[in-house]
Amino acid sequence: MSEDEPAIDHLLFVYDLIGYYTETGVIEEGELPIIRFEASRVLHNKQMVKYLTWLDSEYAAVGITGPAYAHARKLAERVNHG
Incomplete structure (x- = not known):
C-alpha cells in the first residue's frame, strides 16, 4: 500500500457516495x-x-x-456530459 492510497480511497469513496446519491x-x-x-479532474486523471x-x-482476485x-465512475461520465 502506498502512502497516498488511504487518501485516494477516501476521495473515491466520497465521489462514489455522491454518484450513488x-x-x-x-x-x-x-x-x-x-x-x-474537481470530480472530472480527479476521476479522469x-x-x-x-x-x-x-x-x-484485486476485486476479481477475491471474488x-x-x-x-462503480458509482464514482458513473459520476465521472455524468460530470463530463452535464
Whole structure:
C-alpha cells in the first residue's frame, strides 16, 4: 500500500457516495456543477484510472463482482456530459 492510497480511497469513496446519491435522486443533476471541475479532474486523471483498473483486478482476485467505485465512475461520465 502506498502512502497516498488511504487518501485516494477516501476521495473515491466520497465521489462514489455522491454518484450513488445522484443516481437515487437525493442529489439533483442541477447540483453537480458545484463539483464538476474537481470530480472530472480527479476521476479522469491517468493515474486514478490506472489505480481503478488495478483495483478491479484485486476485486476479481477475491471474488467481488463489478468494478471498484462503480458509482464514482458513473459520476465521472455524468460530470463530463452535464
